[in-house]
Amino acid sequence: MEYLIGxxxxxxxLVSLLLGAFWLLGIELxxxxxxxxxxxxxxxxxxxxxxxxxxxxxxxxxxxxxSLGNWFEAGEYxxxxxxxxxxxxxPLVMLSTVLVGVIGAFSVRYLHRDPGYHRFFILLxxxxxxxxxxxxxxxxxxxxxxxxxxxxxxxxxIGFFQYRDEPVRSAIxxxxxxxxxxxGLLTGVALLHHYAGTAIFTQLFNATGGTWPQGGSTLGNGxxxxxxxxxxxxxxxxxxxxxxxxxxPRAMEGPTPSSAIFYGALSVHAGAYLxxxxxxxxxxxxxxxxxxxxxxxxxxxxxxxVGRACADAKTAIGYAAMAQLGIIFVEIGFGLQxxxxxxxxxxxxxxxxxxxxxxxxxxxxxxxxxxxxGHLGETGNHFELIIPRRLRSWLYRLxxxxxxxxxxxxxxxxxxxxxxxxxxxxxxxxxxxxxxAQAPNPAAPLSSRNSLRSxxxxxxxxxxxxxxxxxx
Amino acid sequence: MSEKMLFPWISLGITILAVTTIWTWRQSSAEKxxxxxxxxxxxxxxxxxxxxxxxFRGHGNPLAEPLPVGEGVFSADPLNGLLLxxxxxxxxxxxxxxxxxxxxxxxxxxxxxxxxxxxxAYAANNLAVFALAWTATLIPFLKRHFFSQTEEHALPPxxxxxxxxxxxxxxxxxxxxxxxxxxxxxxxxLSLSQPRIVQSGESLxxxxxxxxxxxxxxxxxxxxxxxxxxxxxxxxxxxxPLTLLFNGHLxxxxxxxxxxxxxxxxxxxxxxxxxxxxxxxxGLAAVLAISERSPRRLLALLSISQSSFxxxxxxxxxxxxxxxxxxxxxxxxxxxxVLTAVYAGIEARLGTPLEGRSLLGLARSAxxxxxxxxxxxxxxxxxxxxxxxxAEDLLLHGTLETHPQLGFILPVVTALNAFHIIRLxxxxxxxxxxxxxxTIPDALPRERWVLTAAIVLLILGGLFPALLVRxxxxxxxxxxxxxxxxxxxxx
Numbered sequence: 025m026e027y028l029i030g031x032x033x034x035x036x037x038l039v040s041l042l043l044g045a046f047w048l049l050g051i052e053l054x055x056x057x058x059x060x061x062x063x064x065x066x067x068x069x070x071x072x073x074x075x076x077x078x079x080x081x082x083x084x085x086x087x088x089x090x091s092l093g094n095w096f097e098a099g100e101y102x103x104x105x106x107x108x109x110x111x112x113x114x115p116l117v118m119l120s121t122v123l124v125g126v127i128g129a130f131s132v133r134y135l136h137r138d139p140g141y142h143r144f145f146i147l148l149x150x151x152x153x154x155x156x157x158x159x160x161x162x163x164x165x166x167x168x169x170x171x172x173x174x175x176x177x178x179x180x181x182i183g184f185f186q187y188r189d190e191p192v193r194s195a196i197x198x199x200x201x202x203x204x205x206x207x208g209l210l211t212g213v214a215l216l217h218h219y220a221g222t223a224i225f226t227q228l229f230n231a232t233g234g235t236w237p238q239g240g241s242t243l244g245n246g247x248x249x250x251x252x253x254x255x256x257x258x259x260x261x262x263x264x265x266x267x268x269x270x271x272x273p274r275a276m277e278g279p280t281p282s283s284a285i286f287y288g289a290l291s292v293h294a295g296a297y298l299x300x301x302x303x304x305x306x307x308x309x310x311x312x313x314x315x316x317x318x319x320x321x322x323x324x325x326x327x328x329x330v331g332r333a334c335a336d337a338k339t340a341i342g343y344a345a346m347a348q349l350g351i352i353f354v355e356i357g358f359g360l361q362x363x364x365x366x367x368x369x370x371x372x373x374x375x376x377x378x379x380x381x382x383x384x385x386x387x388x389x390x391x392x393x394x395x396x397x398g399h400l401g402e403t404g405n406h407f408e409l410i411i412p413r414r415l416r417s418w419l420y421r422l423x424x425x426x427x428x429x430x431x432x433x434x435x436x437x438x439x440x441x442x443x444x445x446x447x448x449x450x451x452x453x454x455x456x457x458x459x460x461a462q463a464p465n466p467a468a469p470l471s472s473r474n475s476l477r478s479x480x481x482x483x484x485x486x487x488x489x490x491x492x493x494x495x496x
Numbered sequence: 497m498s499e500k501m502l503f504p505w506i507s508l509g510i511t512i513l514a515v516t517t518i519w520t521w522r523q524s525s526a527e528k529x530x531x532x533x534x535x536x537x538x539x540x541x542x543x544x545x546x547x548x549x550x551x552f553r554g555h556g557n558p559l560a561e562p563l564p565v566g567e568g569v570f571s572a573d574p575l576n577g578l579l580l581x582x583x584x585x586x587x588x589x590x591x592x593x594x595x596x597x598x599x600x601x602x603x604x605x606x607x608x609x610x611x612x613x614x615x616x617a618y619a620a621n622n623l624a625v626f627a628l629a630w631t632a633t634l635i636p637f638l639k640r641h642f643f644s645q646t647e648e649h650a651l652p653p654x655x656x657x658x659x660x661x662x663x664x665x666x667x668x669x670x671x672x673x674x675x676x677x678x679x680x681x682x683x684x685x686l687s688l689s690q691p692r693i694v695q696s697g698e699s700l701x702x703x704x705x706x707x708x709x710x711x712x713x714x715x716x717x718x719x720x721x722x723x724x725x726x727x728x729x730x731x732x733x734x735x736x737p738l739t740l741l742f743n744g745h746l747x748x749x750x751x752x753x754x755x756x757x758x759x760x761x762x763x764x765x766x767x768x769x770x771x772x773x774x775x776x777x778x779g780l781a782a783v784l785a786i787s788e789r790s791p792r793r794l795l796a797l798l799s800i801s802q803s804s805f806x807x808x809x810x811x812x813x814x815x816x817x818x819x820x821x822x823x824x825x826x827x828x829x830x831x832x833x834v835l836t837a838v839y840a841g842i843e844a845r846l847g848t849p850l851e852g853r854s855l856l857g858l859a860r861s862a863x864x865x866x867x868x869x870x871x872x873x874x875x876x877x878x879x880x881x882x883x884x885x886x887a888e889d890l891l892l893h894g895t896l897e898t899h900p901q902l903g904f905i906l907p908v909v910t911a912l913n914a915f916h917i918i919r920l921x922x923x924x925x926x927x928x929x930x931x932x933x934x935t936i937p938d939a940l941p942r943e944r945w946v947l948t949a950a951i952v953l954l955i956l957g958g959l960f961p962a963l964l965v966r967x968x969x970x971x972x973x974x975x976x977x978x979x980x981x982x983x984x985x986x987x
Contacts (some may be wrong), residue, residue: 044757048864048948094959096886098969099815103886165889176879186926189855199918203911211906218896218903369644445786452784456654456724471717 025079026090028072029107031118033160036124039065042148058145059132065149066125069156073118076109087235089162102175106162106224108240112236112300115369117291123289123376124152130380131281140184144279151177155290159297164213164223164407167226167298169207173261174291175202181282182275194274201271203236204262209298212254229304229328230287236301237361241308248305252312256319263295263349265323267437270430272346276338280383285343286374292349293368299356306356313357326427333423337382345375501550504561506570506619506641509543510612517608528602529836530591530682533608537588544615551577558621568687570806571621571863574971575752579618582826586833587611587740588774589946590683593837594736595844607644607737609635612888614744621679623686627670631663636737645733649941651733655725662715665708672705673758683791688753706762709755710770717747718800718806719770720777730796735843739836743751743829748806748821756759756810757978768813768898771902774807775905783913789852793837794920801913802876803828807905808899810890813979814973817894822968823961824887827875827954831884834872834950838865841943842924845936852920855927866925873917877956883957886965 039061047054092105101214108115128148135141152174157304158170170413179202183195216223227240241248258264262286264272275287286292299316300307311316324347331343332378348371355364382386393400422428523529549561549574558573572580582631591599591607609632627724636642637651637659651659695761713719718726729738750771756763781801788794806828809821819874842858842865843849850856859866875882888906895902939947958963 048867072620096890096965098819098890098965098972099896101816101890103889169885176874183922183926186859187928188855189927192855192922192926196915196918196922200915203914207911208906209903210911213891214896214903214907217893218900442786445783448780448784449787452724455721456728466874 025076026059026088028076028158029088029090031072032121033070033156033170035065035155036149036156040149040153042140042145044147047142048144053142055132055136055141058142059128060411061127062145062149063125065167066121066128066152069152070118070123070211073121076392077114077118081113090160094243103165104163104224106166107115107160108162108225109160110236112297112365115365116297117156119372120152120290121161121367122157123372124148124155126376127281127289127380129283129327130317131241131279134281135279142185144181144184147177147180148282149287151181151285151291155294160293161232163261164216164225165331167301168209168213171208171258171262171298174294175199175206175394178202178275178286179232179288182212182278182364184278184282191277196269198275198373201268204292205268208254208257208261208327209283209430210258212251212258212313213249215251215254216243219243221250225301225302235495236272237303239304241305243305243308245309249309249311252306252309253315253384255298255306256312257282259295259298260319261295263292263353264300264346265295265319265353267429267433269323269346270426272301272340272366273334273343273426276336280338280379282337282343282374284379286381287346287460289372292345296352296364296368298421300361303356303359303361307359313324313359317354320355320357321397323347323348323353324350326350326429329423330426331420333420337385338379341378341382348375382474497680499557499559500562501547501572503546504549504563504570504574505543505547505550505579507563508560509540509547510615510619511581511860512543513540513608513612513615516540517605520608521605523601524881526596526600526604528603530596532602533591534588534766536608537578537584537591537611538666540611540615541581541584541588544584547572547619548577548581548967549747549969552590552967560806567768568581569615569622569625571688571805572933574967574974576618577970578822578826578879578967579749580615582829583614583618583744584611586743586829589950590736590740590837591941592835592946593841595759595841597844598736598840602642603734603737606636607740609633609642610737610740611743614740614746617744617746618628618749618764621688623670623674623688623754626688627667629665630750632659633741633744633746634659634663636743637733642736643826651724651738652682655729655733658722658725660711662747665712669705669709669712669754671709672701673754676705699792701760702762706755706759706766709750709759712769712806713747713755715747715751715800716750717745717779717803718742719747719773719804719807719917720780721853723777723781723800726800727793727796729792732801733949735792735836735840739799739833743833744802745806745829747827748803748810750806750827750952752810756813756975760979761978763811764813771808771811771895772898774811774823775806775899777801778804778808778810778909782909782916783821785916786913788916789923791839791850791852791920791924792864794916795832795839798835798913798916798920799828799860801909802832805891808902809895810975812895812898813976814898815897815976817971818893818975819917819965819969820844820887820890820894823965826957826964826968827884827887830953831872831876831948834868834947835876837943838869838872838947839924841865842936846932850924855922855928856924856933857927857985858933858936859925860929861936862925864944865947866921868929868939868951869925870921871951871954873921874914875958877914877917879958881958882954883961883964884954885963890965898943902955 030463043058076088087108087110090107094102096103131144132485135144141445154170154173154177161167161170179195179199182194182198185191198290220228222228243251261268263457272287276283306316318447327343327347327350331340333345334340334343352364352367411419513536516533520533521527551574558571560568560571587607594794613633614628617626620626621630631659638656663985674685715722778801781797785794786796788797804822806825809817809824875884888910892903892906
């Protein structure tokens with residue numbers, strides 16, 4: 025029965041490899057063929073996970089493992105390929121196979137005759153592989169594999185409409201945020217190896233037996249705090265938590281089906297999944313649990329506030345998702361794992377539906393309006409009424425400015441790095457002039473200034489303003 | 497060295513390549529020269545592949561060539577068994593990929609001289625041969641007959657001076673090593689396969705040899721503060737030959753072949769400094785690239801940054817780390833070569849170097865080149881399911897004990913470099929294409945085959961890394977075994 029896990033995880037990867045190889049060899053598959061291959065893949069995957077669930081229920085097993093030996097080994101170090109389906113991963117894997125299948129079916133018409141049709145399906149299948157790998161990983165090392173693939177496909181789909189500059193800029197911004205936060209995950213996992221000598225879940229958390237959510241951390245308090253905070257940093261990036269939430273509205277540049285599957289359903293929940301998986305470690309440090317709760321609360325407030333002032337449907341849904349993710353973080357912080365898991369599952373389904381219906385929102389409204397005989401009640405004015413009028417308008421302005429989030433990030437985060445790079449470039453230019461044994465080139469500082477200015481056209485406007493300030 | 501190879505593959509391969517070089521030099525037709533060079537390199541690649549297979553048959557022991565005369569000049573061991581096929585295959589691929597308008601018989605012969613000398617340095621079992629070959633790799637860059645014939649400029653004067661100084665230092669270091677070595681005959685004193693070369697690990701002469709060699713390595717490898725020669729050279733110099741020169745990584749090779757095994761006592765105490773210099777260079781290049789827009793300079797900074805980890809891994813004296821460094825070596829060589837070749841192809845198509853001021857949108861007309869570029873770039877920065885991920889994983893785990901700071905620096909540097917790769921990719925391939933960009937051809941058949949082979953190597957190496965990791969693990973074991981026996985002997 026454990027081989028069913030292999031089918032669920034590797035089948036989407038195989039399909040994406042197949043589609044990619046056909047494209048590279050110049051063999052043009054019809055849209056129908058691509059759609060059928062993808063549909064069949066997720067039908068088999070969903071069937072497999074259902075069979076697996078049935079067998080687990082029948083035998084009373086809480087966990088099924090598939091060990092594929094060592095991926096590679098060198099000296100005493102080896103990288104075990106271990107896939108696990110347990111009470112945490114089962115609902116999420118089931119959700120993934122069903123939702124990716126649904127999105128695939130939806131996209132057949134949505135992207136009909138789009139020049140990027142094949143590209144979309146290759147990326148969707150890579151995402152399907154990445155997300156199931158992430159949810160079934162038996163170690164943090166394997167989580168990194170799925171994590172990176174999910175992030176990369178997310179970025180490539182945000183820049184899907186590559187002939188416009190804005191989606192490309194947004195994709196780069198999102199990629200930058202992901203990579204900054206991935207530093208937390210990668211460093212955290214490296215430290216896990218350093219402190220515990222392993223990154224396998226069972227060896228880390230279930231040394232005394234039992235499966236998720238039972239178990240405890242084998243690390244000391246200091247190590248658990250450090251590793252927990254780093255993992256939290258990684259989770260914050262994927263889950264668009266404050267202060268790394270600025271990428272989520274920009275991610276809406278991608279096609280609607282990808283927005284649904286990434287920012288409504290699965291990708292944004294990967295961060296919460298990471299925290300749930302590392303719950304024994306996080307729960308053993310009060311600092312980390314406190315940080316998780318504070319981050320979640322701030323994000324929930326920010327998401328709710330800004331979302332209510334958004335003018336377009338997809339961004340409003342994005343902010344609503346961000347607010348719910350904040351609440352999920354709070355639940356995890358309080359140790360309510362089952363509620364968090366239930367919340368993730370329900371939230372993913374609802375958001376997918378909302379995103380997929382977003383392009384037809386006006387049409388839906390008119391239909392409901394007509395069905396109600398033109399007597400639909402006004403929306404809004406519920407929670408707002410409890411806030412004093414003056415504060416309300418101030419909060420509205422703050423929400424329109426997205427809580428000055430981007431400005432703060434520019435000044436405190438990106439600005440110093442850009443200034444450091446500018447300074448080092450100037451030093452480098454002068455150093456090069458010295459070793460070339462010429463008089464310092466008067467254009468050298470200018471060229472570094474020009475090179476910084478070139479980023480203005482290329483990166484987001486917010487970065488540019490900071491760079492100009494740094495450049496003076 | 498009691499065991500011998502079944503056939504003198506190395507001598508055969510190097511002879512074929514030397515003859516091809518002379519033949520190419522004398523040609524007047526570029527097309528004929530190119531065809532001859534390709535055939536010659538293909539034959540050399542096959543002989544080097546055979547050498548690699550023999551080297552791993554030797555279970556880590558060096559194998560001498562079965563020759564009546566000249567025995568001991570070349571030998572095969574797991575380290576060069578890995579590098580000889582890799583470098584000859586790389587040169588072959590680059591010659592096939594080189595834009596035709598750049599290729600002249602002299603340009604080709606310059607590239608072939610570089611290949612012959614790099615392969616000779618890899619295979620050398622003799623200090624004098626090694627030093628001469630190491631120095632001779634620079635001939636095509638120092639003489640104006642070779643690469644400055646085309647529209648590209650020659651290497652900047654400062655780069656030429658730095659490379660010349662590195663060669664002089666290496667020769668001086670080698671002479672000091674010969675003075676330090678013990679043995680009844682000169683041939684034995686020159687031998688690299690015997691772990692008996694250095695009499696005393698801690699003498700003043702040994703320190704002088706160590707310092708001289710280390711300076712040569714720092715200059716050649718482009719480690720801080722000598723990193724500054726690489727970017728201006730990439731910006732103004734001949735791109736493909738420079739990529740081959742840089743990807744020979746003869747600085748790192750000298751570290752593994754000379755410094756570690758021949759001066760084990762000093763290496764133990766002083767080499768961590770080199771590891772830290774590698775980390776500093778990696779970080780500095782990644783930060784400098786933030787404010788860089790020129791694609792050529794960006795490629796140079798990416799190459800410096802990623803390849804600096806090789807030195808840190810080699811210096812760690814831990815099997816995982818050394819194996820990781822060698823896998824990373826393969827990844828850097830293949831991935832940066834693909835990036836450079838694709839970029840050079842694009843420059844040739846557009847007829848001008850790119851400035852990186854705006855998005856060019858070339859993916860519309862050259863989607864395959866875009867995919868090759870993206871995969872190679874992401875493999876370079878450790879994308880999962882590519883060989884790059886395996887290399888970084890091994891490096892990280894192997895060096896955590898000796899360089900715990902790498903656990904932080906490696907993720908930060910690769911994160912920054914991944915951002916630069918995506919930025920460069922977006923500049924070249926994404927955005928609204930101009931009219932001139934719409935007419936450029938996608939990957940030509942010759943380009944497609946070579947680039948596909950490279951990408952398949954990176955992806956299959958990531959999916960099924962066991963074989964590609966086994967060879968570096970054997971090589972790492974060989975390096976550490978040599979270091980250990982030398983250390984024991986010097987005590």
